[in-house]
Amino acid sequence: MSREREEHVGDKLQAFLDGELSSSESDSVRAHCAVCSECARSLADLEAVRVALEGDDVPSPLRSMWPAVREELERRSSPGFDLSFGLAASAAAVAGVALGLLLGASGDLPDRMLESSNTYAEGSLLGDESVPTLDEVYVYSFEEDGDD
Amino acid sequence: MTDDELMEAIARGDEESARLLVERWESTVFAFHLRMVGSREDAQDLGQETFVRLFKHAAGYRPAGRFRSWLFRIAGNLARSHLRRRRVLSWVSFSPGRHDSAAAEEDPGADVERAEAAAAVRRALSRLPERQRRAIVLRNYQGLSYREISSAMGASVPAVESLIRRGMAALGRELSAREAER
Numbered sequence: 001m002s003r004e005r006e007e008h009v010g011d012k013l014q015a016f017l018d019g020e021l022s023s024s025e026s027d028s029v030r031a032h033c034a035v036c037s038e039c040a041r042s043l044a045d046l047e048a049v050r051v052a053l054e055g056d057d058v059p060s061p062l063r064s065m066w067p068a069v070r071e072e073l074e075r076r077s078s079p080g081f082d083l084s085f086g087l088a089a090s091a092a093a094v095a096g097v098a099l100g101l102l103l104g105a106s107g108d109l110p111d112r113m114l115e116s117s118n119t120y121a122e123g124s125l126l127g128d129e130s131v132p133t134l135d136e137v138y139v140y141s142f143e144e145d146g147d148d
Numbered sequence: 149m150t151d152d153e154l155m156e157a158i159a160r161g162d163e164e165s166a167r168l169l170v171e172r173w174e175s176t177v178f179a180f181h182l183r184m185v186g187s188r189e190d191a192q193d194l195g196q197e198t199f200v201r202l203f204k205h206a207a208g209y210r211p212a213g214r215f216r217s218w219l220f221r222i223a224g225n226l227a228r229s230h231l232r233r234r235r236v237l238s239w240v241s242f243s244p245g246r247h248d249s250a251a252a253e254e255d256p257g258a259d260v261e262r263a264e265a266a267a268a269v270r271r272a273l274s275r276l277p278e279r280q281r282r283a284i285v286l287r288n289y290q291g292l293s294y295r296e297i298s299s300a301m302g303a304s305v306p307a308v309e310s311l312i313r314r315g316m317a318a319l320g321r322e323l324s325a326r327e328a329e330r
Contacts, residue, residue, distance in 0.1 A: 014313040015294070020293070048320070052319075053288045056270060061178040061192055064174070065196045066166075070167075072196065073166075
């Protein structure tokens with residue numbers, strides 16, 4: 001029995017279909033599926049699910065969103081169209097840059113720092129009522145690890 | 149203009165750029181929310197709120213070509229909050245009637261078989277745990293890579309891969325069971 005037949009690739013099939021594997025990993029999956037009917041069938045099943053998903057078209061928005069968005073922005077800010085309410089996030093970004101400089105980073109921040117700068121601002125994006133409490137953070141962790 | 153360029157302009161207070169960005173992304177955001185919550189009215193409201201929050205925090209956005217992840221992080225958080233408020237995080241009452249009847253009104257001659265298959269897909273999706281559904285919608289309908297989904301969901305790439313793999317397997321079982329019943 002060949003090596004391809006011995007090692008099933010079921011765990012890699014979805015990533016293979018999604019184009020997330022390296023070329024050598026993809027070659028390995030293809031080679032295995034060519035000789036393993038079980039994995040070939042699993043691959044066909046996953047492909048069928050993907051095709052089924054693609055068949056579900058959704059309608060367009062009920063109406064253009066811009067008028068309502070503009071109205072809401074005006075309602076939540078000072079009179080007139082005012083996008084300066086991102087100042088708090090700007091301050092956080094500036095603080096991030098200052099921290100980077102203090103830590104000895106010279107010039108541009110590495111991606112990791114930029115990501116954390118965005119992530120910091122995202123905390124407020126969760127919105128007033130949806131900022132998770134400590135208990136909820138544990139719930140989320142639990143969900144990520146096990147429930148789903 | 150790229151999304152990053154529009155966001156920079158919006159952070160400087162340019163209203164026209166905000167309008168352009170909404171027009172560019174509203175259908176995509178609406179489709180995402182519709183698949184997440186199942187109601188067109190709710191999807192419309194959530195989409196509008198997504199843009200309001202996006203613009204409110206425009207100055208905190210770091211233009212690094214990650215606009216889609218940033219947008220869907222906001223959209224996803226709003227969808228999750230909405231589902232939690234409805235107390236149906238993992239077993240959302242999908243209200244397929246509203247979605248389906250709207251589609252039927254728009255296309256009265258639609259093939260019944262195709263419409264039934266689409267409804268079955270939506271029902272199957274709605275039964276997935278929220279995070280699996282979000283990962284699958286972002287991958288299959290919005291075309292995000294695992295890395296982008298990881299950023300949008302605040303999860304690791306292996307966790308995203310696992311969510312999608314388990315979710316797609318569950319969808320396959322659900323759709324196969326439907327086929328067997330027919």
